[in-house]
Amino acid sequence: MQSVTMIESWPVPTAAAAVVRADGTVLGSHGPADHRFPLASVTKPLAAYAALVAYEEGAIELDEPAGPPGATVRHLLAHTSGLAYDEMRVTSEPGTRRLYSNAGFEALGDHLTKATEIPFPDYLRQAVLEPLGMAATSLEGAASPARDGVSTVGDLLRFAAELQAPRLLDPRTVAEATLTVHYPGTKGVLPGFGHQNPNDWGLGFEIRDSKSPHWTGSSSSPRAFGHFGQSGTFLLVDPDAGLAAVALTDRPFGPWAAEVWPPFVDAVLAEARAV
Structure with a gap:
């Protein structure tokens, strides 16, 4: 794919990007695939996947109390627990309300640690990273499940393939997390892109639906889902196009990202559809 080379024009020190099919076929890759980038909030989908593994193992229930009074694991995953941003x-x-909350994911990590009696970074490694062969991915610093992940494009391609053709989870669980809107009709702010009504989310994954403006461009499917991070990173899966795209940089999110990401996604989708 030639469209992935568009990252060369991005105003960032270092960037890497790739596109992958559900079967793991890499359609295109550009930049240092093994360079470890801070993920910022792209950590959250990994944390959510670990929580879903714990759910399928019977360690937690989605509707059990977690976080602030009256909230549940489902509320924490869907950013509707009522906790403030940070x-x-x-x-x-x-x-x-849909209140995007780092604090909510930190509460989720604490809840899983108590339920499994395994520190969350270790549970994430054992439940998700090791089975998928994501050896270059870890939680660092304060080890927050909201934002302290570090990874490579190569590793995230493995996760992106898993999201399209699940092996670790029942496909119905993944569909519940990525394609099903939880607390539909809830409005809120999508960081960097303003108020959205509705502001639809699954469980740890943002669902594109009809949001505008949006970081996934103008041609992505309403069923597209993923996440972006304040470190200038994103992971996008478009099930209708049958592909996922990963882009990692080392420049904090800002107007530059809102300018270059949408045309990049549109170009990737156009090229893939033309094949």
């Missing part, structure tokens, strides 16, 4: 402060009743 502090353990309740700002609304659970289920009433």
